[in-house]
Amino acid sequence: MALRDMVPWRKVRRGEEESLLPQRREMRDLLHETFEDFFRPWALAPWGEATRRLAGFAPALDVSETSDEYRVSVELPGLSKDDVELTIDAGRLVVRGEKKSEEREEKESCLRVERSYGSFSRSIALPESVDQDAVEATFKEGVLTVRLPKTEKERGKRLEIKGE
Amino acid sequence: MAKEIKVRESADEAVVPERVETGPLFAPQVDIIERAESMVILADMPGVSKDKVEVVLENGVLTIEGEVEQTEQPGTHVHVREYDVGNFHRCFTVGEGLDPAGVEATMKDGVLRLVIPKTRAHQARRIEIKGQ
Numbered sequence: 001m002a003l004r005d006m007v008p009w010r011k012v013r014r015g016e017e018e019s020l021l022p023q024r025r026e027m028r029d030l031l032h033e034t035f036e037d038f039f040r041p042w043a044l045a046p047w048g049e050a051t052r053r054l055a056g057f058a059p060a061l062d063v064s065e066t067s068d069e070y071r072v073s074v075e076l077p078g079l080s081k082d083d084v085e086l087t088i089d090a091g092r093l094v095v096r097g098e099k100k101s102e103e104r105e106e107k108e109s110c111l112r113v114e115r116s117y118g119s120f121s122r123s124i125a126l127p128e129s130v131d132q133d134a135v136e137a138t139f140k141e142g143v144l145t146v147r148l149p150k151t152e153k154e155r156g157k158r159l160e161i162k163g164e
Numbered sequence: 165m166a167k168e169i170k171v172r173e174s175a176d177e178a179v180v181p182e183r184v185e186t187g188p189l190f191a192p193q194v195d196i197i198e199r200a201e202s203m204v205i206l207a208d209m210p211g212v213s214k215d216k217v218e219v220v221l222e223n224g225v226l227t228i229e230g231e232v233e234q235t236e237q238p239g240t241h242v243h244v245r246e247y248d249v250g251n252f253h254r255c256f257t258v259g260e261g262l263d264p265a266g267v268e269a270t271m272k273d274g275v276l277r278l279v280i281p282k283t284r285a286h287q288a289r290r291i292e293i294k295g296q
Contacts (some may be wrong), residue, residue: 060247064240071240075247077208077274108201115192115208142210142274 057099057116063124068155070130070148074122077142079117084144086137088126093135093146096121186241188250203262203280209252210274217271219278221264227255228276244247261285 031097061074074095076084098119126132130148137146149155192207205228209217213231220227230252258264258280266281 062242063244064236064242066240075210077210078206078272080273098221099283102206109198110195111198112194112196114197115206116193141213142208151178 013091019046049080057120058122059095059116059120061095061122069150070127071122072146072148074146075142075143076139079139079142081139081144084139086144086146088132088135089123092125093148094121094123095144095146120149175218177220187234190248190250190252191209192228192252194254201282203282205256205276205278205280207254207276207278208274209244209276211249212252212271212274212276214271217269217276219267219269219276222259224258225255226258226278226280227262228268229253230276256268256284 007080059074059076061072064071072093076097076099079097079099084095087094096119099117100115126148129150131151132148134149135146137144140147180202194205194211197202197204197206207228209228209230209232211232213233214233214234218227218229220229232249232251234249236249261282262280263283264280268279270277
């Protein structure tokens with residue numbers, strides 16, 4: 001048996017970044033996630049990573065904590081509460097929706113487009129100390145704020161920072 | 165063709181001027197759309213309410229400013245900070261061909277929408293082709 005038959009050999013065309021073979025893409029994503037986690041200054045175990053899908057755009061979010069609750073705020077200018085779907089699924093908070101561009105008039109040209117459009121989805125793993133039944137969300141001025149109260153026994157407890 | 169270029173140049177990208185401010189200052193992302201009879205500027209300023217927006221026109225420079233309320237309470241521990249909360253500021257030069265006095269401004273869901281009409285001379289006009 002020739003060596004060639006034993007070693008899997010695949011031909012990848014140059015410049016075909018987008019259509020990577022499945023194995024290659026997984027490897028790339030794995031590396032990407034590893035680096036992302038590495039550079040995170042806050043490596044608190046319960047939170048895990050705030051993932052972003054590769055579709056449309058990824059709105060920016062902030063996560064903060066007080067002694068009684070967690071707060072997640074997402075910047076979504078131009079959207080209101082009917083445009084966004086907020087769910088808690090398997091211990092993850094998921095924000096998804098679609099930002100549609102305005103109706104285009106006939107004689108119109110875009111001189112500059114900096115704002116983002118399209119579908120978006122972000123999810124973040126929730127720590128166990130969250131009282132999932134008491135989660136509240138408000139949408140004001142294009143900012144979605146989700147308040148996640150801590151369970152009774154967790155309130156007033158400072159989150160321990162593990163590691164160095 | 166020359167007419168088109170003139171109107172296009174009227175909305176230039178402007179650099180956030182250097183100034184001393186308490187807190188961070190951001191330039192809002194904008195879309196600039198040219199329509200037959202007007203120029204539309206859409207500026208993303210999440211967190212800014214209608215009464216905290218200022219649109220000023222002075223010496224051919226259009227400035228948009230938005231103030232954001234700092235809602236963070238003391239004793240808050242921040243885990244993830246992908247966007248910083250701060251005021252917005254951006255300016256544009258408005259050239260000939262636009263009538264800034266007729267600007268209409270609306271603010272909704274954190275997006276400022278400015279519609280600046282073109283002066284009559286610069287409005288796209290259909291020219292009828294007369295046959296023989």
